[in-house]
Amino acid sequence: MNEKILLVEDEENIRKFTRINLEREGFEVLEAETGEKGVEIAEMENPTVVILDIMLPGIDGYEVCSILRKSIPNTGIIMLTAKTQEDDKIFGLEKGADDYLAKPFNPKELILRIKSLIRRLKDSDTSIIKRGPFELDLNAKTLKKNDVFIDLTPTELSIVTLFMGNPGRAFSRSELLDKNWGADYIGETKIVDVNIRRLRSKIEDNPGKPEYLETVWGTGYRWKKD
Structure with a gap:
């Protein structure tokens, strides 16, 4: 942008x-x-x-x-x-x-x-992260797209904070699990995919063809670099 x-x-x-x-x-x-x-x-x-x-x-x-x-x-x-x-x-x-x-x-x-x-x-202004039409306020813990607030769960907010803070970097499902749920979390990586799908439904214009939260085949996911 x-x-x-x-x-x-x-x-x-x-x-x-x-x-x-x-x-x-x-x-x-x-x-x-x-x-x-x-x-x-x-x-x-x-x-x-x-x-x-x-x-x-x-x-x-x-x-x-x-x-x-x-x-x-x-x-x-x-x-x-x-x-x-x-x-x-x-x-x-x-x-x-x-x-x-x-x-x-x-x-x-x-x-x-x-x-x-x-x-x-x-x-x-490190408390504000702007990527394309998105503005993430780390202090207020809010996300806006085109100045419209998006209602996120704490986990979704944690995920989007990691991605927006590291645009272009691909994270594996295991990394996302460790960074957002903790290294001692016991469970399947499927929870990552479920949250990504839910997050896309909130931030993408067309969740079936994501423009921002991309799939990296064989690895995991990344936030598209501006």
Whole structure:
């Protein structure tokens, strides 16, 4: 699943140029040309990163930054402006921006900063695991798909936590039994298959043709790598 980037910039040429470069890197790009529209789209779409120009029609980038920090605090924000004074940079960071880039800018530098910010966001929020349309909250012990909560048993939650925490890794039935039921569990590995089947019925659009929780023939199961 592509990371969603919101570009809030009133100059159409800059938006177009930046969008082309971001899309080449595989990002999904949303656009807004005013501060008010930027807030509306950000709160509706919850992008991973907002690239935010300071000088905007209506409310300026500083105010947009302040609003977004309260409404979607986990979103990364990079301030983008023609101003180069150190005070402007500091003011933007004080308002809650994660980074700052002055115009004119090299699109490669912007992309590097976006990728670096995304890595930091993921590293700093280890209690939340996101894989495709799923969001697993390890503290609240909840799983959502496309922002809709899925009702799981504790065992199902334990299984999905193991898989989502190790995407692409194949687990044998014996490993799944040990890690979820304990090494001293006495019983058949069939219980693993029953729980996998039940879990698929809850998380897959078509449980008969699973897209996320894959069977690895001759081994066991794995969570499809993003």
